[in-house]
Amino acid sequence: MFSFFTSSSSSSNPTTVKFEQLNSKAEKSVPQIDSNRSIQDYFQFGANLIRQAGQYKKSQDLENAYINLKAFELLIQRLAKHPQVSSNKDEYNYNVEKYQQLKKELNNLMSQITQLLEQQSQQKSNQTPSAPPLNPYEEESQQPQYQNQSGNRKSLPSVPSKKPLPPPLPQHVVSQQQQQRSNSLMYNTVGNVVNNDKFQTAVGNQVANMAQNEHVQSMVATGVATASTNRSVQRNVGEAIASSTDNSMIKSMATNESVQKTVGVVVANTVGNKEVQQKVGQYIAKAATDKEVQRKVASGFMTLLKGAAKGAKVAGKVAYEGGKIALEQGKKHYQENNHHQ
Structure with missing residues (x-):
């Protein structure tokens, strides 16, 4: 008192x-x-x-x-x-x-x-x-008055409530909400970085420098050449191509061992060519320093990140589509350069 x-x-x-x-x-x-x-x-x-x-x-x-x-x-x-x-x-x-x-x-x-x-x-x-x-x-x-007589009541007095407390959320709902908040925080945090203009420029310049570095070109080419002549890699690539098309002829060719080996040798010989390495390096350098390309890469990365938060299937599909577009653009650029020379 x-x-x-x-x-x-x-x-x-x-x-x-x-x-x-x-x-x-x-x-x-x-x-x-x-x-x-x-x-x-x-x-x-x-x-x-x-x-x-x-x-x-x-x-x-x-x-x-x-x-x-x-x-x-x-x-x-x-x-x-x-x-x-x-x-x-x-x-x-x-x-x-x-x-x-x-x-x-x-x-x-x-x-x-x-x-x-x-x-x-x-x-x-x-x-x-x-x-x-x-x-x-x-x-x-x-407030209820408790008579303070031991044994006269079997339970303690209840606390009155004009506004009943809501029931607790099921554990799986709480876990889902926490996961959603975590994914949202991760996505927003990464988004602030990759969509930053200075960050894009810095990364683009770094990629460009690496792409035009002769030692890097040689190392990448050696890695690709080694992989392209590896039977396991050839088989996996062939199966991937076959599963992505409805054309029976392409499927047949993609899964044919002789075709796989021939393509592998051609790829190995191509990437081992110094002139090809330099042209590819120049193309990557040019693309990496282009502001529009930088923005598209950032956008694509955020799409991929969102897919990863939702599930590997979505992420895999985005990665596959992105790789296909990059391959087409690279081939187109290479053909245009060879046509003008």
Whole structure:
């Protein structure tokens, strides 16, 4: 209790009278500790008091919010005498810490209620009609009184709720929402980088420098040549081509071992040609430094990223389509250059 509540003028001080009423309701809503009842029941009761206080605070029902927090304070003080405290020390200490944290909120509620009472009193003095009470629901939202008689009731008093708490979301829904938020955050963060003009230019210039580097050209060509003459690679490429077309002749040729080997040797000989390496390098360098190409690459990458978040099938399809377009553009450019020379 608060010392100023006991002064001789308490009956004439509306604020003092109000808090005496609220503290009395909090006192009556908290049961005396029954040593035969599990301490876990009281912990649960305390958690309900805190949760309901938050609900009342959101609905601007400051008085009932205060009553619930004050009841929690009284509950923690009484629980110190429960015989199971020593075997549940960690949880009891957690609730004591919670009570210490909520002291500030309890004081804030006191200040707000006091301020509203003073405003109400001022309105009464300025107006002929009486002002409405602070809490229009006061009569119908009385806290239940616990008779403090051990054994007369089988369960702790329930905490009333004018606004029932919504049921918790199923775990799979929570997981889906968390995954969606994570994907969205990843997509937006990466998007801010790859769509940045300076980033595109820097990457384009780096790719261009690498593409025109003779050592890099030679290494890439050697890798392609080695792969193109590898039977496993030939077979996989052939099967991929066959599965992407409805033309029976192309399917037949793509899966023919002799054709696969011949194509592999041609590719190996082509990429091993120094002139071809330089032309391809120049083409890549030109494309990499073109602003429109840079923007399209960024856009394509974001599409691929979005597909990866949705599933590997979508990502695979985007990658395949992107590779097909790149191959066509490269072939077209190569043919145009050879035609003019």
